[in-house]
Amino acid sequence: MKKLTLIFVIIFSNVAFGNKIDELKTDKDVEDFIKTVAPKFIKKVWKDFDYGNFRIVPTDSIYTNLKCQKIFNQSDINNWKKVDINNDGLTDLLFIPHYYGYSQYAIIDQGSNNFKLTRFIIDFAICEYVKPIKVKDKNELQIRKVNLPFDFDDNIEKYIKIDTLTYKFNSFIELNDKVIIDNKxxxxxxxxxxxxxxxxxxxxxxxxxxxxxxxxxxxxxxxxxxxxxxxxxxxxxxxxxxxxxxxxxxxxxxxxxxxxxxxxxxxxxxxxxxxxxxxxxxxxxxxxxxxxxxxxxxxxxxxxxx
Structure with a gap:
């Protein structure tokens, strides 16, 4: 009887406290979930100004409107993607909403129904983006940054920098795969x-x-x-x-x-x-x-x- 009770508790716990991100299936599911994590996105601006109304739009629409076809591969763009970004066994969410233009965010599942929202410092207007990659069998993020000086010219591609971000110290930072030296x-x-x-x-x-x-x-x-x-x-x-x-x-x-x-x-x-x-x-x-x-x-x- 004790074994059956224990099995029931484990199953019930998994159902009651399972990873909510795993359950997401549609754009509407994702949009509703994000609004529960970040209520700031719920606020509506006046009806004649749709630019600031938060929404998840189809991937095709994002790719078309960014006008970065010569730089982006369409496979690089996902309106949302489930991935264990910090390799802790819990599924996280990487997403691109339309909210005063396009940008990229991540929601990290910290366990016990706690989630952390992070916005990446990128500008889709100049074709920057973040995508999941594998590095030595671990999930990391590749970031494509365009470092424009004040006096930049039209040849944006020469300012492109590709880097890898990892989730450490409760933040996304550049991956350092070398031996860490104590600088005293x-x-x-x-x-x-x-x-x-x-x-x-x-x-x-x-x-x-x-x-x-x-x-x-x-x-x-x-x-x-x-x-x-x-x-x-x-x-x-x-x-x-x-x-x-x-x-x-x-x-x-x-x-x-x-x-x-x-x-x-x-x-x-x-x-x-x-x-x-x-x-x-x-x-x-x-x-x-x-x-x-x-x-x-x-x-x-x-x-x-x-």
Whole structure:
């Protein structure tokens, strides 16, 4: 009787708590599911302006409207695709909605009916895209980026960069398949400045044992200077991320090709006294850096400073 009860519990648990993404079959299923994960997509704009109404459209329609036939292969484009992106045994969702134009998102199943929505930093108008690939029997994402400078010309193909993204540190970052070297980082400092809007403006310094100094300048919950002790696990993850993205090898300056963005300035201080400085206008120099800024901004804006 105990064995039968156990079998029943296992079967019932799989039915009740199974992966919802596995059950998706139609475009309507996918659209409805995405709206439960991200209610922001439910909001309707005025009826005569359909551009901002979220919807999943057929793949053929996406391919035709992008006008990238000479660059895209049609097989590269899927309006949605189920794939275990982070190789944890749970099915995730990669999708292209029409929402103020086309872009690409992923929903990661984190288990226990928890899902995380991520938007990729791409621009379909210039034929960028993300697609699943296999790397050493693991699922990863190939990203096709077009890095346009301010003074770019019409030959977009010369600005194309193909890279591979992996899901680590709870973020999509560039895959590093080499042996990770400990760069012996002593501390990290980030300063952000103003943008056209309400971007948080602050300075945050964290040393390797978790002691943090904060100066909230504008658009932060806490204004002024404060000191706090962070959880060593959170700090270790940030320092591990810095080593994984090979912070020493990154460029010293990045910029987006539009205006009114915020700038992040990093100072990474190493135990040997050397310093790596990175200035990033737009906070999107690399996916690894974007993940770093996101984690640092969360610590800066969500910590209960006193």
């Amino acid at each position: 980082i002593k501390s990290i400092e980030v300063k952000t400045d103003y943008c056209y809007g309400t971007c948080p403006v602050f300075k945050l310094t964290i040393n390797k044992n978790g002691l943090a100094e904060f100066d909230g300048i504008e658009f932060t919950k806490f204004r002024g200077k404060s000191i706090n002790q962070f959880d060593p696990k959170n700090v270790a993850e940030i320092f591990d991320l810095l080593n994984y993205i090979e912070i020493k090898k990154l460029k010293d300056y990045y910029e987006v090709n539009y205006t009114d963005a915020s700038t992040a300035t990093l100072h990474i201080i190493f135990e040997d006294g050397s310093i790596k400085k990175i200035k990033d206008y737009g906070l999107s120099g690399t996916y690894g850096l974007s993940a770093l800024y996101s984690k640092l901004t969360k610590l800066a804006t969500e910590t209960e400073w006193k």
